[in-house]
Amino acid sequence: MTQNVKKKVKELLESGKIKGFLGLCQKNGHIGPHLFCDPDDLESMVLGDEERPGDSRYPLNKLLIHIARSYPDETFGVLVRGCDERGLKTLYTWNQLNPDKVIPVGVACPQELADACECLRPYPEEFVEGERAEERSSASVTKISGLDVKDRFTSWMKEFARCIKCYGCRDICPMCFCNECSLEAEELIHTGELPPEIPIFHLVRAVHMAGRCIDCGLCNEVCPADIPLRTLYKKVADIIDEEFNYRPGYSEGKSPLNILGSAAEE
Amino acid sequence: MDYRTVPTTCTYCGCGCNFFLEVLDGRIIGTIPSKSGPANQGKLCIKGWHVHQFVQSPERLTRPLLRKNGNLSEVSWDEALDYTASRLKEITSAHGSDSAGFFASAKLTNEENYLIQKFARAAVGTNNVDHCARL
Amino acid sequence: MGDCHYLYGNVATEKRVRFLKKLLAFSGIEEERLRCKWVSSAEASEFVEEMQDFTETLRALGPSPLKQAGAQRAA
Numbered sequence: 001m002t003q004n005v006k007k008k009v010k011e012l013l014e015s016g017k018i019k020g021f022l023g024l025c026q027k028n029g030h031i032g033p034h035l036f037c038d039p040d041d042l043e044s045m046v047l048g049d050e051e052r053p054g055d056s057r058y059p060l061n062k063l064l065i066h067i068a069r070s071y072p073d074e075t076f077g078v079l080v081r082g083c084d085e086r087g088l089k090t091l092y093t094w095n096q097l098n099p100d101k102v103i104p105v106g107v108a109c110p111q112e113l114a115d116a117c118e119c120l121r122p123y124p125e126e127f128v129e130g131e132r133a134e135e136r137s138s139a140s141v142t143k144i145s146g147l148d149v150k151d152r153f154t155s156w157m158k159e160f161a162r163c164i165k166c167y168g169c170r171d172i173c174p175m176c177f178c179n180e181c182s183l184e185a186e187e188l189i190h191t192g193e194l195p196p197e198i199p200i201f202h203l204v205r206a207v208h209m210a211g212r213c214i215d216c217g218l219c220n221e222v223c224p225a226d227i228p229l230r231t232l233y234k235k236v237a238d239i240i241d242e243e244f245n246y247r248p249g250y251s252e253g254k255s256p257l258n259i260l261g262s263a264a265e266e
Numbered sequence: 267m268d269y270r271t272v273p274t275t276c277t278y279c280g281c282g283c284n285f286f287l288e289v290l291d292g293r294i295i296g297t298i299p300s301k302s303g304p305a306n307q308g309k310l311c312i313k314g315w316h317v318h319q320f321v322q323s324p325e326r327l328t329r330p331l332l333r334k335n336g337n338l339s340e341v342s343w344d345e346a347l348d349y350t351a352s353r354l355k356e357i358t359s360a361h362g363s364d365s366a367g368f369f370a371s372a373k374l375t376n377e378e379n380y381l382i383q384k385f386a387r388a389a390v391g392t393n394n395v396d397h398c399a400r401l
Numbered sequence: 402m403g404d405c406h407y408l409y410g411n412v413a414t415e416k417r418v419r420f421l422k423k424l425l426a427f428s429g430i431e432e433e434r435l436r437c438k439w440v441s442s443a444e445a446s447e448f449v450e451e452m453q454d455f456t457e458t459l460r461a462l463g464p465s466p467l468k469q470a471g472a473q474r475a476a
Binding site for chain 3: 144149150151152154155156157198199207210235240244257
């Protein structure tokens with residue numbers, strides 16, 4: 001299942017087009033992120049499917065930012081699924097990565113994963129592995145939208161009340177690259193209480209995901225309290241699409257909420 | 267350039283969460299919870315998420331400190347252990363075994379925790395053993 | 402629009418309010434609780450009218466669910 005990716009990466013490394021390839025490998029019994037630099041040492045490469053498809057996905061884009069900050073002049077390859085590619089596109093618009101210095105190597109997600117993710121586009125534009133699965137719409141969003149307004153409030157509060165304020169949703173998020181975070185601003189978010197002030201804590205994060213969230217779902221997977229954050233952010237993306245005809249990672253250009261540059265001056 | 271993701275176990279408590287430490291050119295720059303860690307399954311608490319910050323903190327204690335004339339000063343392990351052993355003997359012989367107490371830690375391994383209670387009970391002869399996770 | 406002391410401040414606000422009303426509705430907070438209206442400092446009567454109307458709207462909606470949640474927290 002990884003033959004084509006390995007072949008492609010080997011070519012890229014041997015030709016010197018990339019300094020390293022950020023992908024996933026199986027080591028010490030774990031699947032984890034790994035920077036492959038030697039074209040003859042790709043044996044341990046995997047695509048992140050352990051027991052179920054895509055159950056070991058990692059925020060490779062985010063890690064690539066860490067490396068690129070120290071080595072801005074080097075070009076790196078990176079493993080991308082549909083969501084990761086949307087992430088790359090969005091990070092380019094926010095100037096967090098330089099598109100001239102990134103070579104994505106794509107894999108298409110199997111139908112099982114596309115279904116579980118309710119993914120609108122479970123494949124990157126170009127891929128060397130896998131087959132194009134069918135797109136899925138957001139049944140989870142439709143379900144909550146169908147509730148009465150009071151029931152919607154009760155249901156979200158029940159979910160948010162389990163929050164242990166680990167900040168995992170933010171820390172795993174490939175779109176969370178700010179140096180200062182509103183979720184740590186004492187004047188906005190009270191400290192020293194669990195759960196954090198709800199629903200404000202979660203809605204503040206939801207607002208910040210507007211025009212940014214590319215629906216990778218890592219926040220949902222990392223949450224120790226199983227709060228359905230992905231559903232919340234899917235709705236956020238739907239609203240931005242309805243109101244401004246923009247969907248991060250799918251549409252071209254900057255977010256309509258970006259206050260710098262042409263977007264705000266239109 | 268040297269970028270590695272090193273699989274390891276959280277030292278903050280006894281749960282045993284697995285994560286990868288992102289190491290760039292010898293410096294730890296990030297923590298990534300391991301999806302296949304049986305204890306944490308890709309999740310972490312707020313302390314685990316920030317492990318990379320304490321490892322290289324300049325405020326971290328790396329050598330024993332001994333209070334001399336009211337001021338803490340760095341000493342060798344030999345000096346610290348000799349001092350502790352002699353004072354333990356003095357105090358317990360003057361006031362009895364129960365005048366000493368031992369605090370273990372969630373940051374120790376099971377085996378180290380076992381040893382400290384064994385030392386307290388068998389060597390010193392007191393049941394005054396406690397643990398930071400109970401505070 | 403665009404005729405704002407803070408340059409494009411009202412353009413940004415208008416966009417945010419459009420987004421926020423829908424986010425509030427999805428989170429179970431009535432979107433009528435948020436209202437955005439442009440009133441200049443020379444339009445006192447318009448301001449009064451708007452505030453009276455908004456007050457009536459809020460009164461009809463009853464106490465905010467957030468207030469009830471806050472009271473439960475304090476208890």
